[in-house]
Amino acid sequence: MHIYDSVKKEKLPFEPLIDDEVSIYVCGPTVYDDAHLGHARSSLSFDLLARTLKALGYSVTMAKNFTDIDDKIIKKVRESGRSIEELTTYYIDRYLSDMDAINVLRSDIEPKATESMDAIESMIARLIKLGFAYRIDSGDVYFDTSRDAKYGDISHMVSDDTVSRIEHTSQKRSSKDFALWKACNDSDDICFDAAFSSGRPGWHIECSAMIEKHFEGNDEYSIDIHGGGADLLFPHHENEAAQSRCATGREVAKYWMHNGFVQIDGEKMSKSLGNSFFLKDALEVYDGEILRYYLNSIHYRNDFNFNEEDLLVSKRRLDKLYRLKKRVSPTKPTNPSSRFKSALLSAMSDDLNISVALSVVDDMIMETNEKLDNNPKDKVLKRETLANIELVDQILGVGYRDPFEYFQIGIEQELKDEIEALLLVRAEAKKVKDFATSDRIRDQLTTMGISIMDSPEGTQWEKLL
RNA sequence: GGAGCCAUCGCCAAGUGGUAAGGCCGCAGCCUGCAAAGCUGCUAUCCCCGGUUCAAAUCCGGGUGGCUCCUCCA
Structure with a gap:
């Protein structure tokens, strides 16, 4: 396995802290709203990583946190009149069910900030005691960036005070210093008692504290892999690294x-630009598995320009996999072809080279179709092929459905019966060579959004998108 | 103002020094009553300029264009 390290800015051979074990921590969402396509892409990227590492034989432990206390949440609590628990629980459930819809494997650990307050308080207290943090009169606690010689090594950001856009707090020693703890201001603030003041954690500290709480690590590092969106590199990960290092x-x-x-029309998707796209809205229009295939079809480090045309191309590629699955069903899987397995794993082992991986899948589909064209009853091949498709599911998370149901997504039983009835009439017409009638029925089905394909074994139909 | 990423066929997209994967679309063919599906074949010298090298899409310098970070953000 090779991984591109975005701090060292190079592709490195992956060598875990502990043999055959991998610890991963991914920055999860702040739960004050529904998950958008960007959350989906991040989840999907690290889902691919976890699946690949597992397929390579590693025992993977993945943690993804929920930030369930912060300014935006408090704002929403005030506006909605709901309690913070009610609100955050609702959005956590929404997040998880949306991610389920795109077949993201659940993380092994899903810590919440509010359930990690002991670890957070203890880390802040330690940072104060060691002189890496200081408390100001208001009760806020800041990290003293000047005390950490390695501050800046993560993001390589040489932030100059004169051009910094961060607001200066009068008592902050440096504009680069950041809050570990924010004291309560208003009576209706949501606060936690701590030795330094009643307040709540800053944005960055929870990740450091949770990692310390849940992972052993070794003498040099706490975990193997830390993931998140590209926008988190600075300041979030820089600050997180500093806290952890010093504590x-x-x-x-x-x-x-x-x-x-994820970009929409070439621009970053964000709330402030008003072009954000909730995953739940996308799921109302597009099938979750197709969305997954699409969102994972481009390398995780590249920007992703979301558009329907490309999504439909992804659907066509996934259709091919399912048509092959139809061809080999029903049968019992044996073992995947070793050539296929090694090609697929080798592609994914190269920093998750999904483009090559998908082309390996396409090659497998084409080769198998060709062989089946020549020998439609090759049982051994069918069984191996089904195992190949199961491997695709295992590593890429697609192709897990019943192939016949896949092509009938969103078709009501009543319509199915109607289609079957029409096909019966058409079969009769074909039998007596009444092609005018059979073609008329085919046209009728096309109008209904149904595509049909004749074969020696009978006629099959698919829903057109 | 500071920092970084990216630019490959009509579209999407791999490839980071050794002579351009794959997908979609398109065209031709096999198959088919005709289609569809499936299969076969065909289609690029890599934004521009200069440099390094026996050899560059790949490295260096300079442009141009797009995006991002420096503020909550996946």
């Missing part, structure tokens, strides 16, 4: 991976 005496992660953005 624990070791680096937080050996490898850093950052996924690229």
